[in-house]
Amino acid sequence: MPRITSLIFVSLIASMVIAALVTPLDQNSDVIAADDESAPANALLAESATQAPARPKSPTYTVTIRRPDGPPRIELAGSDPQGRSGTVACSTCHSVRPPAFQNRNATTLDEFHQGMQFNHGTIACYSCHNPDDADSLRLADGTRVDYSDVMTLCSQCHGPQATSFAHGAHGGINGFWDLSRGPQVKNNCVDCHDPHAPAFPKMIVDFKPKDRFNMPHTDSDDH
Amino acid sequence: METSKPSLPIVENFSRRAAVKGGFATLGAAAFVAAVSPLRQAAKNTTAAEFMQQHYTELSPEQKTDVIARLEAEAKEKHGVDVKISDDRPIPGTKFVYAINLSVCNGNGKCVEACHKENNHDRATNQSYIRVIEMPKGTMDMEQGSTTYTGAVPKDDKFYLPVQCQQCDEPPCVDVCPVKATWKEEDGIVVVDYNWCIGCRYCEAACPYHARRFNWKAPEIPAEEINPNQGYLSNRVRPVGVVEKCTYCLHRTRKGKLPACLEACPTGARVFGNILDKDSNIRWILENKRVYILKEELGTKPAFFYYFD
Numbered sequence: 017m018p019r020i021t022s023l024i025f026v027s028l029i030a031s032m033v034i035a036a037l038v039t040p041l042d043q044n045s046d047v048i049a050a051d052d053e054s055a056p057a058n059a060l061l062a063e064s065a066t067q068a069p070a071r072p073k074s075p076t077y078t079v080t081i082r083r084p085d086g087p088p089r090i091e092l093a094g095s096d097p098q099g100r101s102g103t104v105a106c107s108t109c110h111s112v113r114p115p116a117f118q119n120r121n122a123t124t125l126d127e128f129h130q131g132m133q134f135n136h137g138t139i140a141c142y143s144c145h146n147p148d149d150a151d152s153l154r155l156a157d158g159t160r161v162d163y164s165d166v167m168t169l170c171s172q173c174h175g176p177q178a179t180s181f182a183h184g185a186h187g188g189i190n191g192f193w194d195l196s197r198g199p200q201v202k203n204n205c206v207d208c209h210d211p212h213a214p215a216f217p218k219m220i221v222d223f224k225p226k227d228r229f230n231m232p233h234t235d236s237d238d239h
Numbered sequence: 240m241e242t243s244k245p246s247l248p249i250v251e252n253f254s255r256r257a258a259v260k261g262g263f264a265t266l267g268a269a270a271f272v273a274a275v276s277p278l279r280q281a282a283k284n285t286t287a288a289e290f291m292q293q294h295y296t297e298l299s300p301e302q303k304t305d306v307i308a309r310l311e312a313e314a315k316e317k318h319g320v321d322v323k324i325s326d327d328r329p330i331p332g333t334k335f336v337y338a339i340n341l342s343v344c345n346g347n348g349k350c351v352e353a354c355h356k357e358n359n360h361d362r363a364t365n366q367s368y369i370r371v372i373e374m375p376k377g378t379m380d381m382e383q384g385s386t387t388y389t390g391a392v393p394k395d396d397k398f399y400l401p402v403q404c405q406q407c408d409e410p411p412c413v414d415v416c417p418v419k420a421t422w423k424e425e426d427g428i429v430v431v432d433y434n435w436c437i438g439c440r441y442c443e444a445a446c447p448y449h450a451r452r453f454n455w456k457a458p459e460i461p462a463e464e465i466n467p468n469q470g471y472l473s474n475r476v477r478p479v480g481v482v483e484k485c486t487y488c489l490h491r492t493r494k495g496k497l498p499a500c501l502e503a504c505p506t507g508a509r510v511f512g513n514i515l516d517k518d519s520n521i522r523w524i525l526e527n528k529r530v531y532i533l534k535e536e537l538g539t540k541p542a543f544f545y546y547f548d
Contacts, residue, residue, distance in 0.1 A: 022260075024261070024264075025260055025261070025264040029264065029267065029268055029271075176548070180548070183520050183523035183524070183527070184510055184512075184520030184521075184523070184524075185338075185340065185510060185520065185523065185524050185528065186340070186343070186507060186548075187507040188504060188505065188506070188507035189497065189501070189502075189507070190497065190502050191496070191497065192495045192496050192497065193492065193495065193496070193497050193511055193512050193513070193519075194330075194495030194513070196495070197494065197495025197496075198495055198496065203507065208505070208506070208507070216343075216345065216506060218345075218391045218392060218393070219345060219347040219391070219392055219505070220347075220390065220391055220392075221346065221347060221348045221388065221389055221390065221392055222348070223348050223349075223351055223352040223355070223365065224348070224351075224365060224386075224387075224389070225351060225355070225364065225365040225366055225367045225370070226364045226365050227364065227366070227452075
């Protein structure tokens with residue numbers, strides 16, 4: 017009788033153990049066959065075979081600096097008797113009106129450009145705009161500059177920024193850091209700065225991760 | 240021979256002994272089954288192939304191909320998306336370095352959002368590898384800053400300090416890993432093999448920059464929002480229970496592209512490049528700007544620099 021009890025006891029335990037282990041063992045068995053033992057031998061091979069090809073020495077792609085399309089067009093405030101609206105070039109008006117060289121802001125204007133915001137030091141309109149050709153800009157030395165080359169104009173005063181820009185330390189960049197693999201596009205000054213009020217505008221934060229560092233700070237030492 | 244009757248009747252009581260033994264046997268067996276039941280659950284959650292997978296650095300090219308094929312198939316099954324998982328290796332002669340112009344950064348957080356999307360982070364928690372800390376002017380002590388600021392930025396009496404993995408040359412997170420699931424590669428990027436990580440979080444505790452994140456749950460991302468351009472060591476959708484970190488977007492940067500956070504920055508504060516290339520932007524900054532590193536006194540030697548104009 018005691019032997020029978022022991023036998024039952026042992027077989028019960030054994031069957032439980034088998035029941036518990038059989039499922040995972042079954043799942044693993046096919047892998048042991050599939051996943052051969054050659055991994056350590058192949059490790060060295062893997063290292064050399066997956067190395068990316070060496071970089072070509074000379075850059076094959078270029079850096080493109082974005083440029084304004086050309087001189088701005090002025091939106092007509094009203095429409096003509098036929099109901100047409102549209103845009104006109106600066107020179108449409110400014111070729112027949114005498115330049116007001118002293119003017120520095122919109123409050124002293126009585127007919128056009130009213131309401132414009134200026135916050136660019138104390139420079140006058142004609143510090144940058146060209147009185148001889150309203151569809152272009154003018155450097156301090158009188159040289160005419162196209163609107164598309166506006167950065168030449170900005171760089172007269174903002175030399176440190178221009179130097180930083182030339183070395184990628186000022187202004188947004190997109191594309192490739194490695195010019196042997198792809199091109200790069202850089203913003204120009206007026207992509208980010210309004211030339212009439214160049215301070216970078218304030219922005220609203222709209223994306224916040226929800227992690228413990230964003231919880232309101234308490235003096236508790238419970239981390 | 241006629242045996243004499245036992246003097247102690249209790250010894251003769253076989254049925255009682257059997258009952259007691261049987262009872263304990265049942266209890267023991269039940270306890271054993273309960274004890275090993277997590278193993279059976281694990282077997283259900285983990286495929287056998289995944290369980291048997293080697294460490295990343297010991298995989299042969301054929302095994303890597305198999306592993307990546309399996310992961311792509313799993314992504315299709317779990318998320319219903321056709322993803323492309325690449326295995327980008329360091330470009331010889333490259334050491335990646337990052338720099339941020341704190342005179343320009345205005346704390347708008349577009350980099351945080353870009354990282355969230357690029358790296359397939361969990362949508363509900365807005366997880367990201369970048370934190371932007373709003374700092375009082377006059378200190379570089381990270382602990383005095385706050386990440387909870389909202390509204391219009393920048394505020395007049397603050398500056399903004401974006402912090403992510405500094406890809407240290409002496410990474411404390413790598414030193415503490417008990418299973419070598421995280422290591423530093425030739426181009427300076429500290430990576431994690433998510434399939435080797437045991438989730439002990441030692442590395443998260445060791446990082447002085449709070450740069451590592453733990454997946455308390457499997458990331459949940461709508462299928463149409465999953466970035467299908469993935470890397471095995473970077474932005475593939477991570478499993479639950481592993482640690483992850485910024486990889487300088489190695490699935491992009493090892494193909495020559497700029498990191499997602501840099502491209503998203505509307506202020507142009509971020510600069511990325513190869514410090515071994517003497518004509519690179521990053522070299523010019525290190526040579527010409529006043530750069531500093533975070534927590535220099537700890538000797539972690541970050542590959543991440545901050546500068547002011």
